[in-house]
Amino acid sequence: MRLLMCVFVLSLGGCLPFCAPGPNDPNETTCDSPDGAQLSELELVLPDGDGYVAIEADDIVPVTSGGQGSPMISVYLRMSGDVPACIEQRTELRDTDDRLVEYDELPRNMRAQADGTFVSDRILLILEEVSPERMRLLGLAGGLVVDQTIVLGASSRIDEPSRPLATSSW
Numbered sequence: 001m002r003l004l005m006c007v008f009v010l011s012l013g014g015c016l017p018f019c020a021p022g023p024n025d026p027n028e029t030t031c032d033s034p035d036g037a038q039l040s041e042l043e044l045v046l047p048d049g050d051g052y053v054a055i056e057a058d059d060i061v062p063v064t065s066g067g068q069g070s071p072m073i074s075v076y077l078r079m080s081g082d083v084p085a086c087i088e089q090r091t092e093l094r095d096t097d098d099r100l101v102e103y104d105e106l107p108r109n110m111r112a113q114a115d116g117t118f119v120s121d122r123i124l125l126i127l128e129e130v131s132p133e134r135m136r137l138l139g140l141a142g143g144l145v146v147d148q149t150i151v152l153g154a155s156s157r158i159d160e161p162s163r164p165l166a167t168s169s170w
Contacts, residue, residue, distance in 0.1 A: 030108060034086045034087055034088040034107035035084035037079070037081065037141065037142035038081050038142060038143075039082070039141065039142030039143065042079045042146050043146055044075055044076075044091075045119065046062075046075065051113070052113075055150060058134075058150070058151060059148070060150070060153035061073050061150045062153045063152050063153060063154070071129075072125055072127055073127070073152070074123070075091065075123050075125070076121075076122060077139050077141055078117050078118070079120075079142065079144075080116065080117045081142065083110055083118040085109065086107050086109060086110065087108055087141055087142065089106075089107065089123075089141040090105040090138075090140040090141075091103065091105075091140070092138040093125045093137055094136040096134050096136070098136070101127070101128070102125040102128075103125070104123050108120040109121045127152075133151070134149055134150070135149070135150050136148070136149055137150050
């Protein structure tokens, strides 16, 4: 019986590194108590070195591969104004016929930036199929809406700026 119990305990220990939450664990990027926001500016942004760059009309947004191989785009919301630590948001990806392709509406943690703006934790939008076509990317938060036409780009890997990732699968 002791041997069986030891095997069971050891087998759990072997699983723990693989069962630990990864970089896209909702508990790491989302929050439970979003507060209201009075925003003066809202942008969709991508990582750029140690900062972020605004997504503009017809920009190429790289398609990344997740830990399980799913194609996705990784974006962030940057905002200024009265920004709480946890904010309600909705980010949508729509095709050119305005059909909803994917969305995320989980509240997001906000991180203060040196320039006085705030940036959300990463927002992942999983793609069913990838083709280099135009899409509409929308961000909604604090009563503001940003709507950009983008082009899905070639596969790449994007690291979060100035923050190491939890696993090496990204």
